[in-house]
Amino acid sequence: MATKSHAHRRFVRTRHWVTSRVPTVIAGVVFLVLWQLTAMVIDNNRIFAYPEYTWRQVSERSDTVFIRIVETFSSIAVAFVLAVIVGVLLGVVIAEVYTLRQMAMPIVIFTYAIPHPILAPVFIIWFIVNPGAEIVLFSFTGPSAYLLDSVTAADAAQSFAIDGVTTFGAWVGFFPVFLSTITGMNALEERFEQLGTVLGATRWQMVRYFRFWRALPNIASSIKATVQLSIIGVIVAEFIASSEGIGYQIVLAWKGADLGYMFGVLLIIMMGSYLFYQTVVWLLKVLTPPGTIE
Amino acid sequence: MSNETAEPTTTSTDSGEEAMISFSGVDKIYGTDATEETVTALQDIDLDVDAGEFVSVVGPSGCGKTTLLHLAAGILEPTDGTVTIDGIDVQGAEHDRSEVGLVFQQPVALEWRTVKKNLLLPVQILKQNGAIDESMDYYRERADELLELVGLEGFEDAYPNELSGGMQQRVTISQALIYDPSVLLMDEPFGSLDAMTKDELNLELLRIWDETEKTVLFITHDLNEAVFLSDRVIVLSPRPGRVADEIEIDLPRPRTGETRSRDRFVELSTEVHQHFKHQR
Amino acid sequence: MIADTLRKLGDRVDGRGGVRLGTERAKRWSLSLLGLVLFLGGWEAVTRGFGLNPQYYPGPTDVYRELSRIWEPILTVLPNTLEAAGVGFVVALVLSIAVAIPLVASDRLGNALMPFVIGVNTVPRIAVTPLVIYWVGFDIGPFDSVGLAAANYVMAVWVAFFPMLIAAIDGFRSIDETTENMLIVYGARTWQEFRYVRLQRALPFIFDGMKTGFILAMIGTVVGEFVSGTPGIGAMASSVIRRTAVGRAIAIVLVLGLISTAVVFLIYLVESRVVHWRESSIVGEG
Known part of the structure; x- marks a missing residue:
């Protein structure tokens, strides 16, 4: 009886999972059909590329696209991790020291309101004029060298590095984590403060055993915003200021008036960002205690 | 489950036409959606409340008391059977919204409207939809009277956030009374209040009921409160909720604070309490 | 947050x-x-x-000096940028509310389109800037040069719209069960739900959306100008960057930051007037 109901529940859950995916699949199909129809109405690959033409333009340069995609998402990963680490650490310090918080807040609000893309070139310039500042964390041969015959190991040489692009991505993504750490740490309920006092906990112990954990749900939910912003930061930096990554390929396609390639690259960026975002959200759910993320 | 609870106990099913609120053969099953498991909240409910009667429904938590009330209010649709108010199906197009007032468990005052404007909210909606006829001025005056009746005179222009919990609950009660419905459905209206405020509002409720001669269906988990207020107490069994018993409360009216110390009150109260022990 | x-x-x-x-x-x-x-x-x-080296690592005094030098040119191009960002912002605001209402009013419509809205909101929309410029840059008769500047307006709307839409949807949906039941008991119609409850409940969300929305509209416009080179602060920043004049770039950033902060503060002031029943805050949901 009990096992049967368990099996039934699993069945219900599986069916629910499948049915909940149906709209996404339908949306994908509808998107493709609409794209094809629009292209047929306009019928000019220089104004609106056909799906088939887009596919051809991208697959002609599949090796470049592959290498650049890996390059971009390595940068995004570094930017994201940097943003989270720096955001949490700075947040903890600022949350603990009242005076510092009061002193920093107006500057924080101001920097948050700046239209940040203008700063991207500045970050890049700093790393260009001061080459010693770039820190390579880890170099590797990209997967394209193994999967595509046309790509040599030298072409696919890539690295996780702290450079202009990644520091800018981290800068853009930093704010949500930073601010939510402060909010969460300060939201600790009075009774835990009192418990801490009764136990004679030091300030560090309060942070370690209470405040940080209180802040965790806030941090986790703000990380969703940080992922999005890190992606935006890296891609903006690439297409505005550097000649790296998939972001720069948009500019190349634009300058060459190659609409098929532009469509393809943009689609790849959109899908890649969406997948990266979903992966991080899934990882967060797995890694944090249950109930931290809704 | 014992036989006696399985058998529906009904009173005046034959005199169905006279009943103000009437449940006949009502089942409510939640989760009929294919993706969920189903829960039977109420089963075989036959229950009539006569015009002008004060009936309380008690039962263990999760027995479907609130479901019962929401069925009468037309918020939920019965899976089986019908619920009628004054002989009209509450799910039908004929159902007259202005006949039913619902007093909620929590205050429902909108925080951007003053107390008086909150009282007038149901009037605005019902009037726009053609459910009531009197002029707005008539209701403005009535709002003033009601505020006096529930002891909130002078708070017309206050905002809900400026009131205490007890005062907000008074606003909620007057909001249900403003369009003068003949039926008052009350969902643990005093459940979140402290004991003293609760006693005070109980007395006030009886006074209002006495003056306005409304039919009241009152949900509570406080057995003494049910005995103190009602003409009749309906006991629901644990899930699935069925009418397990009903107890006539023959205490004289008007009831006062002193009623609670009468022997008969203690007897009746014990009888209701006994029922709960028996069920376990 | x-x-x-x-x-x-x-x-x-x-x-x-x-x-x-x-x-x-x-x-x-x-x-x-x-x-x-x-x-x-x-x-x-x-x-x-x-x-x-002050060319790459300017101090505050260097930035100030640069600012006073480019102050005049900034004033000449600033109206272009502000107009594009402002118009884009208002269009995005009106559109977001107009689209949010049917999405909330009809469950079916909401369920069908929500995944799309959320999906588009997670991707870097700013990346399509070259595409937008490419499209509006087409020679369409006498409107040639107007066409290119139009890209900045489009970018402002495109970048600001989705977060504002999601804010408005969240707002219109923020109605508790008890209030919803109350509306059912009174037999309220859908328009009455919006008129008496949902609109007011949504206001704080919409104002928060406006705060981020304006910053985003500025970003869209400035990047549009930066890439297309149409007269505006973005194009100015672009030419300054090409000469690696970091001090000037920071001076420009400072001006833009001050404008954004001022507008956000203005929105906050209006909000605390309008939403009098609730405490407002300067920077909205990020």
Whole structure:
């Protein structure tokens, strides 16, 4: 009886999972059909590329696209991790020291309101004029060298590095984590403060055993915003200021008036960002205690 | 489950036409959606409340008391059977919204409207939809009277956030009374209040009921409160909720604070309490 | 989330200090001022002390000097940028509310389109800038040059619209079960739900959306100008960057930051007037 109901529940859950995916699949199909129809109405690959033409333009340069995609998402990963680490650490310090918080807040609000893309070139310039500042964390041969015959190991040489692009991505993504750490740490309920006092906990112990954990749900939910912003930061930096990554390929396609390639690259960026975002959200759910993320 | 609870106990099913609120053969099953498991909240409910009667429904938590009330209010649709108010199906197009007032468990005052404007909210909606006829001025005056009746005179222009919990609950009660419905459905209206405020509002409720001669269906988990207020107490069994018993409360009216110390009150109260022990 | 932080900042003062509010506020203001002075002083000291090249690593005084030099040109191009960002912002605001209402009013419509809305909101929309410029840059008769500047308006709307739409949807949906039941009991129609409850419940969300929305509209416009080179602050920044004049770039950033902060503060002031039943905060949901 009990096992049967368990099996039934699993069945219900599986069916629910499948049915909940149906709209996404339908949306994908509808998107493709609409794209094809629009292209047929306009019928000019220089104004609106056909799906088939887009596919051809991208697959002609599949090796470049592959290498650049890996390059971009390595940068995004570094930017994201940097943003989270720096955001949490700075947040903890600022949350603990009242005076510092009061002193920093107006500057924080101001920097948050700046239209940040203008700063991207500045970050890049700093790393260009001061080459010693770039820190390579880890170099590797990209997967394209193994999967595509046309790509040599030298072409696919890539690295996780702290450079202009990644520091800018981290800068853009930093704010949500930073601010939510402060909010969460300060939201600790009075009774835990009192418990801490009764136990004679030091300030560090309060942070370690209470405040940080209180802040965790806030941090986790703000990380969703940080992922999005890190992606935006890296891609903006690439297409505005550097000649790296998939972001720069948009500019190349634009300058060459190659609409098929532009469509393809943009689609790849959109899908890649969406997948990266979903992966991080899934990882967060797995890694944090249950109930931290809704 | 014992036989006696399985058998529906009904009173005046034959005199169905006279009943103000009437449940006949009502089942409510939640989760009929294919993706969920189903829960039977109420089963075989036959229950009539006569015009002008004060009936309380008690039962263990999760027995479907609130479901019962929401069925009468037309918020939920019965899976089986019908619920009628004054002989009209509450799910039908004929159902007259202005006949039913619902007093909620929590205050429902909108925080951007003053107390008086909150009282007038149901009037605005019902009037726009053609459910009531009197002029707005008539209701403005009535709002003033009601505020006096529930002891909130002078708070017309206050905002809900400026009131205490007890005062907000008074606003909620007057909001249900403003369009003068003949039926008052009350969902643990005093459940979140402290004991003293609760006693005070109980007395006030009886006074209002006495003056306005409304039919009241009152949900509570406080057995003494049910005995103190009602003409009749309906006991629901644990899930699935069925009418397990009903107890006539023959205490004289008007009831006062002193009623609670009468022997008969203690007897009746014990009888209701006994029922709960028996069920376990 | 950012709103909460700032609100908490206020709460904390009363909770801990126990000092009278007036002196506390004065203390906070002076601390903020001190923070600013220390920040600028530290920055200047570092650039001077290490003898850094002011072309790449300008100090505050260098930035100030650059700012006074480019002040005149900034004033000439600023109206273009502000107009594109402002118009784009208003269009995005109106559109977001107009689209949010049917999405909330009809469950079916909402369920069908929500995944799409959320999906588009997670991707870097700014990346399509070259595509937009490419499209509007097509030779369409006499409107040739107007066409290119139109890209900046489109970018402002495109970048600001989705977060504002999601804010509005969240807002219109923020109705509790009890209130919903109350509306059912009164037999309220859908338009009455919106007129009497949902609109007011949505206002704080919409205002928060407006705060981020304006910053985003500025970003869209400025990047549009940066890439297309149509007269505006973005194009100015682009030419300054090409000469690697970091001091000037920072001066431009400063001006843009001040404008954004001022507009956000203005929205906050309007909000605290309109949404009088609730405490407002300066920076909305980030």
